[in-house]
Amino acid sequence: MTEWKLFADLAERAGDKRVAVEAGAGDTVGDALEDLLEDRPELEDRVLEDGELRSQINVLRNGTNVLVEEQGLETDLEADDELALFPPVSGG
């Protein structure tokens, strides 16, 4: 089991700020993303383009950006990871 946290318009499109998915230790971040997007076509449209993650979408695993500091969607999951999916940040 892995929990996704969703923010801003991504949470609105998913209809929820937190979503638990089946993918867990031994699976990858990409597997967890696939679980999340299944049955959420509006969110899928927002985060994927031709099956690839849109460049402006951020994916964090336990606070670390997997696209910058880990192996992207190929990153392995560990037990009870917290994943986060969010659009460009806009503080200030």
Place this chain on the structure above:
Amino acid sequence: MYVLGCLNRGTSDEALERVVDRVVDRLSREGRVGVVRYDATIADGTQESLTIGGDVTYGLGADGDWTASGTGMSVADALEALSTDCEYAVVVGVPRLRYPTLVVGDPSETDENVLATVSGPADLEEDSLVEALEAEEPYETLESLVARVKRSPRADRAGAIATFTGRVRARDDPDDARTEYLEFEKYEGVAEERMAALERDLEAREGVFDVELYHRTGVVGDGEDIVFVVVLAGHREEAFRTVEDGINRLKDEVPLFKKEVTVEDEFWVHERT
């Protein structure tokens, strides 16, 4: 500074006062406590004044003890004044505060942000109240952050403080629809980690002694302050440079999301830029 509201909901004034006494007493063991009391009977001419006329009067006594009276102060003004040297503020008798509140009696349905409910001093769990209060967002102002960096152990080497204040702009162009408020969502936990890492990073610069970053969340109204960057440095050059880099990096790196509500529309800012 942590702000705690105290409200009487259907109990006696005496019960409320006994709870407030206990709370103030307990908080005083942790740090300096300011108390703000709303009392509608305070009006022109009803309070004993030290002088006739004058808008604000401070009466000063021995050892720095003092009294004050005056006109034109709001709850927000009082909190702002306390924020530079108090660790806690207790606000008694002001409903619909945006701060966590201790309810004495039974909370009404409209009470938001209720931290605890007690019927009297006997069921007040003081330690857990302090713990719950400190888990809430602290109240900061530009002045409270400036006061903090001035207390830095390295302040004797600092010849400069530079600050940045970001505030809600009603309109960018005269023809724009007026912005009523912004609403910020934060990635709880990760945002604080990123801000702390950014502060450490900037403080590692040569000649930079202390950096304070603060960003409000939730609803921030037109004209209100959103974000502060305060830098204590040896000289003005590194102070200015670090303030600019600090706000730019905060905007780029910290997971905060801004929804803008204008008189005509409502949208996520990242979808428009």
